[in-house]
Amino acid sequence: MADYENRPVPEGINVSPSHPLREFALLVAGISGLILVVTLVVSLLAGQFARHIPFPQEKALAESLATRWPTTAGNQLDQQRQAYLQNLADRLGAVMKLPPGMSITVHYASSDTVNAMATLGGHIIVFQGLIDSLPDENALAMVVAHEIAHVRNRHPIVAIGRGFAVALTLSSLSGLGDGLMEQWVGGLGMLPVLSFSRGQEEEADADALEALYRLYGHVEGATGFFEQVARQESSASSPALFNTHPGTEARIERIRQFAKTHPAQEKVVLVDLPDGIKAGAKSP
Numbered sequence: 001m002a003d004y005e006n007r008p009v010p011e012g013i014n015v016s017p018s019h020p021l022r023e024f025a026l027l028v029a030g031i032s033g034l035i036l037v038v039t040l041v042v043s044l045l046a047g048q049f050a051r052h053i054p055f056p057q058e059k060a061l062a063e064s065l066a067t068r069w070p071t072t073a074g075n076q077l078d079q080q081r082q083a084y085l086q087n088l089a090d091r092l093g094a095v096m097k098l099p100p101g102m103s104i105t106v107h108y109a110s111s112d113t114v115n116a117m118a119t120l121g122g123h124i125i126v127f128q129g130l131i132d133s134l135p136d137e138n139a140l141a142m143v144v145a146h147e148i149a150h151v152r153n154r155h156p157i158v159a160i161g162r163g164f165a166v167a168l169t170l171s172s173l174s175g176l177g178d179g180l181m182e183q184w185v186g187g188l189g190m191l192p193v194l195s196f197s198r199g200q201e202e203e204a205d206a207d208a209l210e211a212l213y214r215l216y217g218h219v220e221g222a223t224g225f226f227e228q229v230a231r232q233e234s235s236a237s238s239p240a241l242f243n244t245h246p247g248t249e250a251r252i253e254r255i256r257q258f259a260k261t262h263p264a265q266e267k268v269v270l271v272d273l274p275d276g277i278k279a280g281a282k283s284p
Helices: 020-050 055-063 076-095 128-133 137-152 155-174 179-188 198-216 220-233 248-261
Strands: 105-109 116-118 123-127
Touching (some): 020 155, 076 105, 076 198, 123 128, 137 220, 155 198, 198 220
Antiparallel strands (some): 116 123
């Protein structure tokens, strides 16, 4: 009788005790988590790098989007509105002490959209619908100063840098091919909507309040502006401008706290919007 014998292999020795679907789910979750972490890290690094791109280069990049800017050609009233908005932005930019070489260009859009936006190269778009929703120049100045602060703090180029990094990473890791990158490079991810973080929005709010205080000697208009926003938020048609911003109540409270520590330097006077800036005015 031999000392050893070949015993039959037990059934199921190479079969995992767990269900195959569970293992598949864990594999998918692991890969997804890895992609998410890599994308997040690359996005943060790209944002930090983009912040150091010289503003003239950012401005040159924005020139490629020149055909997308609203135009007031051929409409004298719209040209007057844009000139007023540009003058307001220049006055705010002066007290905000923009870095050397940085300039702000305002584009007036006749759409009734309640919105304003800052994008690459110091370009800011202000819509007629926003102007119509504001009671005075102080409220409008708060919005314009907020958008200037985005430019001053380089938020648009950071957003673009992160967007490019995310598109490139996802294209590389997921194997979606060139379609995603082509769409991004084509500009679809650049101009229409730049999504800023809550921290960037709060930073822009803080800079805007400082600008209003330096320009008018108080921040009374900013308080009225956000109180009006709070009333609009209770309706079904909340303005697009505020949909991605921090909570309005929290912003009102921060403005009140700012006003307590920055009392009015002289009698508070709210500045009326000039004739013709509101919708319904007729061309001269």
